[in-house]
Amino acid sequence: MHLVTVATCQLRQWALDFDGNCKRILASIGIAKERGATLRVGPELEIPGYGCLDHFLEGDTEQHSWEVLGVILQSEEAKDIVCDIGMPIVHKSTNYNCRVVIANGKIVLIRPKMWMANDGNYRELRHFTPWGKPRQTEDYYLPDFIQEITGQEAVPFGDATIKTADRLTIGVELCEELFTPNSPHIGMALDGVEIITNSSGSHHELRKLNRRVELIKEATMKSGGLYLYANQQGCDGERLYYDGSSMIVLNGKILARGSQFSLNEVEVVTATIDIGAVHAHRTTSSRRMQAAEAPSYPRFGTDVRLDGGRGMRPGVMETKAPYPDMTYHTPEEEIALGPACWLWDYLRRSRTQGYFLPLSGGIDSCATATIVHSMCRLVAKAATEGNQQVIADARRMTGEPDDSSYLPVDPREFANRIFHTCYMGTENSSAETRKRAKDLAEAIGAYHVDLNMDTAVSAVKGIFTLITGKNPRFAVHGGSNAENLALQNIQARLRMVVGYLFAQLLPWARGKQGGLLVLGSANVDESLRGYLTKYDCSSADVNPIGGISKTDLKRFIAYAEGEFEMPILRSFLDAIPSAELIPIGEDNAVQSDEVEMGMTYDELSVFGRLRKVEKCGPFSMYGKLVQEWGNALAPAEIARKVKHFWFMHAINRHKMTTLTPSVHMESYSPDDNRFDLRPFLYPSRFEHQFSKIDALAAALPDMSTQAGPDKAKVD
Structure with missing residues (x-):
């Protein structure tokens, strides 16, 4: 037997928090050693934090990263263990995203990333250059103070592997390289590399984890090997939530893995395995023939033995998969979990005293409030388990002294200290929404305020009347569309002003210090359609549901009703989504979001995915939907829906430039400046595109009689 214990980890790093990041790295190495590990792998760019963005173009970021690495090289924790650590490095005046492999105070290898993540949320080519010399290395001359620490003038820099004293070989690939068609782990495994590390900065997205897991399992299923995947966890200063799920995989089988959602600062995953299992898995004839022809990687040695000198020690068994x-x-x-973990990181790292939410009585603000409730539940669970970081953060934000005995173990009690809600009604608001807001706040434990804004609305309207002599009216009272829209927007924008006033002064009114962060509640579909008022109460500090579709939010509320034992949530599901900004007309019909938008929320989700994920313009979107909806809707009706969506999206696109930063959850997030890089001034009539749609619609047969337009399946 050739037994080795290895460790991978997930760390709650924070961009540019060099001291805090260093402490978490050292803690993870210490935990790994306590468990007998002789190899430790950490997340991508763990020293500066993955989300530094354009700070990677600053020399300071590399300099401070070297300073932190110097601390790690000299630490007791990093002795007698091989550590794979991530940081940016400038080589020959070019920026590289690197792994630095160290052992016993020496740098064994600097391995630069070869394939960059450069779509969706990622812009690595803006900050780094890929290493374009496979299986080649060059000399990298170390900074003077690092030379004094290691006694090395130059170290290998490039695409190579590492040979340990007990004749095991370690290979490195970085995050995106796993997702490429010709991944480095293929060539490394054929060259006899037994252990492959992958350091990642992979974010959470709904329904995404399975893709990552299957790729990691496949990486060793065909050609054998031990694969150590490390990932960042938490919010590191941007809108992404990194969801951990670090794992150790042997020959396609998961031996151990970390949590996907937790509030832990440091989480280390270890496993003890017999390397003989790798060699046994590789005995197939076809694999041996390909390996015999595979080109070799340069190998650089270290004096560390991964078996710790105990290679044949009996009684140590392979770790069984938990x-x-x-x-x-x-x-x-x-x-329930992803945005809640992100909100906790944002709250504690911004060093504010809590959140403020305009609670309208509708399902969107209800979903936001329920996510905050989930956050409070996670905090209570972590405090009950003795998580000292969570306890310390909770005491600080609630104004408790450091030596206090306060423990945030009751979610409702903790919510009352840090979560503030406000129903901002007008004469157009209903008693039902007011009651729903009050009941929900009570169920969560939030500190709730109920007010009417009619005086403020009248005052603003009065200014206009005083200056112009004109008295605008709602449409139901005979007013024009312009009057109707302006009167609605007065209410919406005043709610933003009042919301920020209460967020800044409510703690003071309660005899506390500090301020509150304002939460927004515009879902991804409304943002995509532009069904929101610019600078209204959708304008906030952060928005936990801005990347989630209305369809998924409804399913979440249905789930939370039972999971959180909150029957009040049923009334939100049963209510018609309404902005309640206009008086009820003679027909007593409630203002309906879907009627005003001219499309359903289910349809909006389809439009969003086709536009962003499947990269459809108006014409190709129409072509796909004719196939999907053609048995229920006439070609002309589908054309009308597609053109209406694109027209409304185009004329409201400017609103995307002012969207409240939201937790990224959906692949078609419309966050303009960070994710969806498209113009905001469009030729909104799309004359060429729409004419082609109309021509095709006229030529296609109408197959909709099979089902009827009311039965179109659009989800």
């Missing part, structure tokens, strides 16, 4: 079958959270659970 999760015999990989389990995945449902999308509803992901919504």
Whole structure:
């Protein structure tokens, strides 16, 4: 037997928090050694934090990263263990995203990333250059103070592997390289590399984890090997939530893995395995023939033995998988946990005293409030388990002294200290929404305020009347569309002003210090359609549901009703989504969001995915939907829906430039400046595109009689 214990980890790093990041790295190495590990792997760019963005173009970021690495090289924790650590490095005046492999105070290898993540949320080519010399290395001359620490003038820099004193070989690949068609682990495994590390900065997205897991399992299933996957966890200063799920995989089987959602600062995953299992898995004839022809990697040695000198010690067994079958959270659970963990990081790292939410009585603000409730539940669970970081953060934000005995173990009691809600009604608001807001706040434990804004609305309207002599009216009272829209927007924008006033002064009114962060509640579909008022109460500090579709939010509320034992949530599901900004007309019909938008929320989700994920313009979108909806809707009706969506999206696109930063959850997030890089001034009539749609619609047969337009399946 050739037994080795290895460790991978997930760390709650924070961009540019060099001291804090260093402490978490050292803690993870210490935990790994306590468990007998001789190899430790950490997340991508763990020293500066993955989300530094354009700070990677600053020399300071590399300099401070070297300073932190110097501390690690000299630490007791990093002795007698091989550590794979991530940081940016400038080589020959070019920026590289690197792994630095160290052992016993020496740098064994600097391995630059070869394939960059450069779509969706990622812009690595803006900050780094890929290493374009496979299986080649060059000399990298170390900074003077690092030379004094290691006694080395130059170290190998490039695509190579590492040979340990007990004749094992370690190979490195970085995050995106796993997702490429010709991944480095293929060539490394054929060259005899037994252990492959992958350091990642992979974010959470609904329904995404399974793709990552299957790729990691496949990486060793065909050609054998031990694969160590490390990932960042938490919010590191951006809108992404990194969801951990670090794992150790042997020959396609998961031996151990970390949590996907937790409030832990440091989480280390270890396993003890017999390397002989790798060699046994590789005995197939076809694999041996390909290996014999495979080109070799340069190898650089270290004096560390991964078996710790105990290679044949009896009585140490292979780690058994604590999760015999990989389990995945449902999308509803992901919504409950991902944004809640992100909100906790944002709250504690911004060093504010809590959140303020305009609670309208509708399902969107209800979902936001329920996610905050989930956050409070996670805090209470962590405090009950003795998580000292969570306890310390909770005491600080609630104004408790450091030596206090306060423990945030009751979610409702903790919510009352840090979560503030406000119903801002007008004469157009209903008693039902007011009651729903009050009942929900009570169920969560929030500090709730109820007010009417009619005086403020009248005052603003009066200014206009005083200056112009004109008295605008709602449409139901005979007013024009312009009057109707302006009167609605007065209410919406005043709610933003009042919301920020209460967020800044409510703690003071309660005899506390500090301020509150304002939460927004515009879902991804409304943002995509532009169904929101610019600078209204959708304008906030952060928005936990801005990347979630209305369809998924409804499913989440249905899940939370039972999971959180909150029957009040049923009334939100049963209510018609309404802005309540206009008086009820003579027909007593409630203002309906879907009627005003001219499309359903289910349809909006389809439009969003086709536009962003499947990269459809108006014409190709129409072509796909004719196939999907053609048995229920006439070609002309589908054309009308597609053109209406694109027209409304185009004329409201400017609103996307002012969207409140939201937790990224959906692949078609419309966050303009960070994710969806498209113009905001469009030729909104799309004359060429729409004319082609009309021509095709006229030529296609109408197959909709089979089902009828009311039965179109659009989800």
